[in-house]
Amino acid sequence: MKKIWEGRIAKKTDSKVEKFTSSINIDISLYLYDIMGTIAHVMGLSKIGIVEKVELESILKGLKEIKEEIEQRAIETSGYEDIHSLVETELEKKVGNVAGKIHTGRSRNDQIVLDEKLYIKDATIDILKKILFLEKSIIGVAEKYFDTIIPAFTHLQKAQPVIWSHYLLSYFEKFKRDILRFFECFENCDYLPLGSAACTGSSYNIDRNFLKEILKFKDVSSNSMDDVGSRDFIIDFIYSCSITMLHLSQFCEDLIIYSTQEFSLVDIDESFCTGSSIMPQKKNPDVLELIRGKASVVIGNLTQLLVLVKALPSTYNRDLQEDKKILFSAYNETSESIEIFSDLLLNLKLNQMAIDEDLADGFLEATDMADYLVKKGESFRKAHHVVGSVVRYCIENNLRIKDLALEKLKEFSPRFEKDIYSCIDPKACVDSKKVDCGTNREMVRTRIESGKKLLGDFEMRLEKIKKRVISFEELISNIPVT
Numbered sequence: 001m002k003k004i005w006e007g008r009i010a011k012k013t014d015s016k017v018e019k020f021t022s023s024i025n026i027d028i029s030l031y032l033y034d035i036m037g038t039i040a041h042v043m044g045l046s047k048i049g050i051v052e053k054v055e056l057e058s059i060l061k062g063l064k065e066i067k068e069e070i071e072q073r074a075i076e077t078s079g080y081e082d083i084h085s086l087v088e089t090e091l092e093k094k095v096g097n098v099a100g101k102i103h104t105g106r107s108r109n110d111q112i113v114l115d116e117k118l119y120i121k122d123a124t125i126d127i128l129k130k131i132l133f134l135e136k137s138i139i140g141v142a143e144k145y146f147d148t149i150i151p152a153f154t155h156l157q158k159a160q161p162v163i164w165s166h167y168l169l170s171y172f173e174k175f176k177r178d179i180l181r182f183f184e185c186f187e188n189c190d191y192l193p194l195g196s197a198a199c200t201g202s203s204y205n206i207d208r209n210f211l212k213e214i215l216k217f218k219d220v221s222s223n224s225m226d227d228v229g230s231r232d233f234i235i236d237f238i239y240s241c242s243i244t245m246l247h248l249s250q251f252c253e254d255l256i257i258y259s260t261q262e263f264s265l266v267d268i269d270e271s272f273c274t275g276s277s278i279m280p281q282k283k284n285p286d287v288l289e290l291i292r293g294k295a296s297v298v299i300g301n302l303t304q305l306l307v308l309v310k311a312l313p314s315t316y317n318r319d320l321q322e323d324k325k326i327l328f329s330a331y332n333e334t335s336e337s338i339e340i341f342s343d344l345l346l347n348l349k350l351n352q353m354a355i356d357e358d359l360a361d362g363f364l365e366a367t368d369m370a371d372y373l374v375k376k377g378e379s380f381r382k383a384h385h386v387v388g389s390v391v392r393y394c395i396e397n398n399l400r401i402k403d404l405a406l407e408k409l410k411e412f413s414p415r416f417e418k419d420i421y422s423c424i425d426p427k428a429c430v431d432s433k434k435v436d437c438g439t440n441r442e443m444v445r446t447r448i449e450s451g452k453k454l455l456g457d458f459e460m461r462l463e464k465i466k467k468r469v470i471s472f473e474e475l476i477s478n479i480p481v482t
């Protein structure tokens with residue numbers, strides 16, 4: 001295959017080197033962005049008289065055809081070095097020498113950054129849509145089982161009663177921060193790099209503001225050397241993916257544990273489980289386990305990219321070609337995981353009988369009992385000691401606290417009165433946590449309502465940024481008819 005740089009390098013490239021340096025199998029995924037960037041650039045060149053009107057028309061027609069041919073798999077891509085040389089060479093086949101003009105004042109170094117920025121803007125919107133759906137699902141399930149009380153665990157040991165919705169909303173909060181992080185990602189990559197060329201900037205008076213407008217960037221970038229060598233906009237994106245995957249992974253881990261026969265708090269729908277090839281009784285939570293596994297892949301992607309760029313000298317270095325597979329992996333794994341997890345959550349059932357049994361054991365009411373004594377005038381430390389002794393007594397005699405008669409309780413502290421029994425009921429324990437971050441049912445109800453309102457605000461913000469991405473059709477429709 002003819003090389004776009006063969007003027008300088010006369011010798012035929014070693015076939016192993018050709019295969020080794022080629023990135024077409026990976027960056028073919030960027031074809032749409034590469035063609036859109038090229039369309040915009042050529043329009044810019046026409047504006048400053050480098051490409052004539054008739055040339056512009058035939059180039060644009062050729063580029064549209066190349067897009068369709070790639071989509072119909074009508075182009076043999078394997079011999080090309082990368083997506084940029086594919087587009088230029090295929091265009092040359094269609095329009096002849098005039099194709100040689102499309103690279104005026106542009107380098108593959110700024111071109112690839114443009115492609116990646118357009119890709120990330122779209123990817124961010126897709127992920128935001130999916131996390132917003134997940135958040136809605138969390139709220140929906142929180143409302144469905146609003147009153148159900150489950151044990152809260154610390155150190156994976158039974159701690160205190162909590163309502164299921166409060167537990168779920170703990171994840172709503174995590175994903176809320178993730179949403180904000182992705183909105184920030186969108187802003188961080190919204191600067192047009194075209195005009196930077198190889199590293200010092202283009203020597204043609206390219207109208208960057210015009211390009212910014214037609215490609216719908218927020219602004220133009222400020223330094224060509226920074227542009228071609230920086231990938232922190234991708235790091236931000238993969239970091240955001242990593243945190244979301246980390247949150248999903250923790251959620252999955254909870255549900256894997258809660259769905260075991262030993263805990264039996266939740267039931268994962270069979271359509272999200274698989275069986276064992278040998279043990280007929282098994283129902284395995286594979287989807288949850290896979291998301292937990294994919295979290296490691298994405299966190300690994302973040303490390304890969306950080307290490308890739310950490311010691312690079314300024315501006316473009318070929319190492320950067322490796323960033324695409326890292327980016328695509330992080331995006332695909334994250335997007336797919338959020339989507340399937342939401343579906344699983346919507347189909348999750350609570351195992352009420354097992355939950356009730358579970359609440360009765362484990363002395364979940366002990367902290368409330370100590371708080372009761374404090375309200376009767378005891379110091380917390382003394383109250384803690386008294387209740388600890390009550391619990392020890394119950395364990396030794398195989399009893400529950402509510403089974404102890406008042407006279408027995410008074411042996412531990414004379415401050416116990418009849419009203420202790422209503423205070424240690426799980427509902428009372430839950431409702432006593434009236435702080436605005438607590439599990440009191442009214443507080444949680446308020447949180448659900450404010451959560452819904454916040455989601456409405458996020459939806460509006462998402463609609464706004466959707467208008468800040470350019471589609472192929474829109475770009476084409478903006479081309480003045482001559």
Ligand code: ARG
Pocket residue numbers: 023027082083108109112316318320321322324
């Ligand atoms: N495909 C390359 C990349 O992904 C584009 C830049 C190539 N530039 C160069 N000077 N070889 O980074």
